[in-house]
Each structure stands twice: as structure tokens, then as C-alpha cells.
Amino acid sequence: MTTSEATPILEARGLVKRYGHVTALAGSDFDLRPGEILAVIGDNGAGKSSLIKCLSGAVVPDEGEILLDGKPIHMRTPLDARAFGIETVYQTLAVSPSLDIADNLFLGREPRAPGVMGKLFRKLDRAKMRETAAKQMSELGIMTIQDITQQVESLSGGQRQGVAVARAAAFGSRVIILDEPTAALGVKESAHVLELILRVRDRGLPVILISHNMPHVFEVADRIHIHRLGKRIAVVTPKSHTMNEVVAIMTGATEPGGVGYEEVTKDAEREAPGDVDETLKPVKER
Amino acid sequence: MPNPLRKLVPAPQGAGTATAVGGERPTGLSTRIHDVLHSNATLGPLFVLVLAVVFFSITADRFLEPGNLSLIVQQVMVVGTLGIAQTLIILTAGIDLSVGAIMVLSSIVMAKLSVDSGVPGLLALLIGFACGTACGLINGLLVTRLRLPPFIVTLGTLNVFFALNLYYSKSATVRGADMPDLLLWTGNTIDLGDTKITYGSLLMLAMFVVFAWVLKNTAWGRRVYAVGDDQEAARLAGVRTNRVLLSVYIVAGLICAVAAWMLIGRIASASPQAGGSANLDSITAVVIGGTSLFGGRGLVIGTLFGALIVGVLRNGLTLAGTDVLWQDFAVGILIIAAVAIDQWIRKVKA
Numbered sequence: 100m101t102t103s104e105a106t107p108i109l110e111a112r113g114l115v116k117r118y119g120h121v122t123a124l125a126g127s128d129f130d131l132r133p134g135e136i137l138a139v140i141g142d143n144g145a146g147k148s149s150l151i152k153c154l155s156g157a158v159v160p161d162e163g164e165i166l167l168d169g170k171p172i173h174m175r176t177p178l179d180a181r182a183f184g185i186e187t188v189y190q191t192l193a194v195s196p197s198l199d200i201a202d203n204l205f206l207g208r209e210p211r212a213p214g215v216m217g218k219l220f221r222k223l224d225r226a227k228m229r230e231t232a233a234k235q236m237s238e239l240g241i242m243t244i245q246d247i248t249q250q251v252e253s254l255s256g257g258q259r260q261g262v263a264v265a266r267a268a269a270f271g272s273r274v275i276i277l278d279e280p281t282a283a284l285g286v287k288e289s290a291h292v293l294e295l296i297l298r299v300r301d302r303g304l305p306v307i308l309i310s311h312n313m314p315h316v317f318e319v320a321d322r323i324h325i326h327r328l329g330k331r332i333a334v335v336t337p338k339s340h341t342m343n344e345v346v347a348i349m350t351g352a353t354e355p356g357g358v359g360y361e362e363v364t365k366d367a368e369r370e371a372p373g374d375v376d377e378t379l380k381p382v383k384e385r
Numbered sequence: 386m387p388n389p390l391r392k393l394v395p396a397p398q399g400a401g402t403a404t405a406v407g408g409e410r411p412t413g414l415s416t417r418i419h420d421v422l423h424s425n426a427t428l429g430p431l432f433v434l435v436l437a438v439v440f441f442s443i444t445a446d447r448f449l450e451p452g453n454l455s456l457i458v459q460q461v462m463v464v465g466t467l468g469i470a471q472t473l474i475i476l477t478a479g480i481d482l483s484v485g486a487i488m489v490l491s492s493i494v495m496a497k498l499s500v501d502s503g504v505p506g507l508l509a510l511l512i513g514f515a516c517g518t519a520c521g522l523i524n525g526l527l528v529t530r531l532r533l534p535p536f537i538v539t540l541g542t543l544n545v546f547f548a549l550n551l552y553y554s555k556s557a558t559v560r561g562a563d564m565p566d567l568l569l570w571t572g573n574t575i576d577l578g579d580t581k582i583t584y585g586s587l588l589m590l591a592m593f594v595v596f597a598w599v600l601k602n603t604a605w606g607r608r609v610y611a612v613g614d615d616q617e618a619a620r621l622a623g624v625r626t627n628r629v630l631l632s633v634y635i636v637a638g639l640i641c642a643v644a645a646w647m648l649i650g651r652i653a654s655a656s657p658q659a660g661g662s663a664n665l666d667s668i669t670a671v672v673i674g675g676t677s678l679f680g681g682r683g684l685v686i687g688t689l690f691g692a693l694i695v696g697v698l699r700n701g702l703t704l705a706g707t708d709v710l711w712q713d714f715a716v717g718i719l720i721i722a723a724v725a726i727d728q729w730i731r732k733v734k735a
Contacts, residue, residue, distance in 0.1 A: 177620075177621055178623055178625075181623055187621070189618075194618060195611040195615055195619060196614055196615070197610055197681045197682050198607060198611060203622075206611055206619065206622045206623070206624060207619075207623030207624045209604035211604075221604065221605070222602050222603065223607070225602070266622075
């Protein structure tokens, strides 16, 4: 490792997660630096979802440790992760359709009205919720949403994703994790969400972006974490590698190494850990 | 502002009928009706209620008499109150088949304690409330801890609670004349001119107002909707979904016990066989009231309309001298129509 790197905000060392006989994570490392967009890519079954679930508190790793600002943290639920300032936006399960935008933004941490109405009758502070929601939405440039009291189900897919990202950005103080945010979206809507991701980073929040979409990854990522067979096998940048090279590493067509790699977890005698999905044979892209 | 992105999104199921973004939706009549109903699902039931009232006030002379209207409210008092409990549970995408059994068991507990065991009226009432709450707690624990479907859990507890009720009451009715006044209070009336309104009716209406407010204006209420909408999404958003579900079943149990109090006042006794149809009647009221069985959509006030629609229908058909079987026939058709409309309304959801 070079010494010029900033201290990672979020770090994982040797994460292992097994589901019965299946080893989803076989000692994976992870680093997220301040102010960057880190893309996490990997084939289906490579274990990237398990990695992200560990980082977002959705599952507890069997072995290994997670560090925030260099200090080990223990997360047992997504709520714990949120308490540490780590917010996650999930691919499909982002929002509650029948609630309005403001209610969605504050779901799970609703502010109470001041005075006796809030204390005794537990009334919500609707005015504050709507004001904050409107501010957040306009700051992130989700301008097409006019009415903050609109039910989310009346929004388009991209706008719903926008609401979910806005929620994460509003509350995430340290890290935002986006799981396939553009997977269900059309071309233009994806462009909006990518812009949104850049805007979130520009506000100083580091972003972890999980995506299958190489053009999207190359468009916004500062660094690319490549996951294969339950481990991080390389971290590259869009400048140092082409899309084809990255895909080749991801699928195992080429072994990582050589000039331009920022970090490489070389593990030549790496054994295929158990039943990791090997159905995807190396693609001869080059 | 028209939203050009709309066209690029993969068309959601039923798209083209209504997309509430921007001002470029088609403006056919059915589309407009759809939009209005979609954003306000209780308008339908309210419209049906008004229609029924107008129809019966024309066909039956005595229908609009204050005494008759007061009677209708009394008749729907118990089912309406159970309907509040049922609404809460259906909003979470569950169903409670045991509301009637909880009610009957609680009413027997109240009556037997006060009459046979000499427990003071207030204490007997509170223990009855505790009994209903405990029943709800049992349902809630089975749903959240054992992760059994609510339908199965409450189908089981329906039988268990009802058997306990028969055991404790020895299948005998407790006469109202022996009970303390407090237990019969819900059947007492206030005179408004020549109309008599029971305290129970007012209590029911008050409970509707309270729960409508709570569901709309508290975090708990919002979470009830979120859990019913998409439980996993709510959990990932940081809602402790099991805690919400458990609380809903507990509150529903307590509401059933309040309905038990009303039942005693209504029939001036506590019968282990009372309220046999109450389980399904409460579901009927909820469904006709526009609350979706799939959860997350509906208003508690719709259940009041639903209960009143059934009450008005039965009352009006009785006044018109129709055979009881046609009342059931009409209610059955209403249920199917209500669910069909609900499916149509929900179509916008992608």
C-alpha cells in the first residue's frame, strides 16, 4: 500500500460470511476513503451483496472486523449502522409507496411536534418534516417534484430513487451506500440519479456504489473495487483501466497485476471457497 | 410542469390509465374518476352510503326518522368498533379472525367477575380490558415471534378464545339485571329532543375520530401504513416492524374489549353465543370501507362508512319488508364490488 492514501472512513478486514456450506465472503477487505465514490463490482455470486450487507448492518459477518475512522465497530442491525451515520439505499425496497415524500424521508425517525401535542399526544411535526423534505429535495436538484405531500407511488421510478437517495443524504453523516440505484431505471432517469450521486459526493459524503452497469460505474466512480470469489481481488481507477480490462479481471479472464493497480490482494494459492457460484466462466473479452 | 422523463420509464402495470406526475395524463372520464378515487379511497364508500340513504328515504317513510337513524347507529356500534381493530390489522396486510371471540370472551370476563365473583364494576371492566389486551398480545406474539401468517394465528385463537369463553361462562348467559350499572352504561341514552342516542354510539364515534387522528398524525400511525405497504422496505428504512405489528395486535385486542363493553350495553346481558358473525362482519365493514386487504391503503373513517352502509342496507331492506336473505345477498354483492373497485384503484402501483 502506498503511504499517501488518506485514512479510510470505512474499512473492513478479513470479512468471512458463510451460509451453510456456501461461503459468500472468504476473507474480504474493503476501504472507503473520504470524499470519494467507490464502485463495487463483481459477477453474480461473487459475494458483493454479502459484503454490502455486512457494511450496512443487515448481516453480521462470521469473522473479520469493520472499522469506522479506524475504530472497530459492531453492527447487528441496519439501525446500528444508521446510528454510526451509515445510510443505505436498497435497489427495490427503497420507499413506502402509499406514504408521501415527507413521511418517507422521515420514516423511522419522525420528529415530534413541540409542546404538549408532541410530548403527550405524540403528534408529528409535519411542518418541519415538509420544510426539511422540500429543502433536501431542492438542494439535491430533484426539481421535478413539486409537491412534497405527493404520495410516492405517484412518482416515476427515478423520482422514487431520488427520494430514497435524498433520505440517505439527509441523515447519513459518514457514508452512503447505494445498491444498484439505476438498475430499474431508463436512460434519462439513470442520468439524473448519477448526477444526484455526484452531488451527494460534492457535499462531502463518500458514496459506495454497487452496480452492474459498467458505463455508469466509469462515469461517476473515483475508484473501483472488484470483487471475485468472495474477496476483493483488485482496486482500480477508471483512469488506469478500460472497461474491458475491468470486466476481464472481474470475470477471471485476467489475473490482476502489473502497472496501474492501486492495491492488489494477490492470493495466488487462493482456493475456490466452497460453493461460490462458478457458473459464470471467464469471458474472453479481449 | 410536464415531465418528459415519464415516457422513458418502463410502463408500470396499468399505466396509461393514470400517471399522477405532471399534467399530461389522458383526461377520459374513467381516468379522472380513477385519479380521484386513487387519491381519496373513502370517497367511494361515502358515495355509496349517501346513495343508500337517499334510496331508502324514498322507498321507506320511516327511514329518516331520528329514532330509526339512531337505531342504525346502535346496530353498527359493536361491529363498527370491532372494525377499528380490524382496520388496524388489515392496514398491516394482516387479518384478524378472532376479534369476535376476543370480544365475547372479554364480555364474559367482565360480567362473570362482577356478578359471580363480586368484583366492583370498574375493576371488572378494567380486567375485561386487560383480558382483550392479553388476547391481542397472544395473537401479536404468534405473528411476530413464530412468524405464522395472521390468518392462521387468528383462526387458531378464534377457536381457543371461544372455547375459553364457553368454559368460563359454562355456556350460560349472564343477565344484565344482575350487573353493576357501569357495565351497562354503553346502552344508556342521552335525549336529544325526541331522539335517544346511546353512550356506546358516541363512544364508537369518538374512537373513530381518535384513531383517524392517530393514524394520520403520529409516527406510529405512519409506521402502521409503512409496514403494511412493504414490510421489508419499512424494516430497511429503520422501522422496528415487529414492534409495530405487536403493538397493532395489542391495541386491536384492547379495542375488542371496548367493543365487549358496548356489546353488554347493547344486548343488556353477556351471552357466550353473542357476536358469532362479528368476525366476518368487521372484515366486511373494513373492505366495503375501501381499505385494501393487501395492506397499506385505506382510512379508518372508511370503516365507519362501511359499517354504516351495511347497517343502512339491512335496516332499509327490513323497513321495506324484504326477506332477511336478500339482505345477505346485497351485502355479499357489495363486498365483491368493493374489492373489485379496490383492485382497479390499486392498478397505478407499479
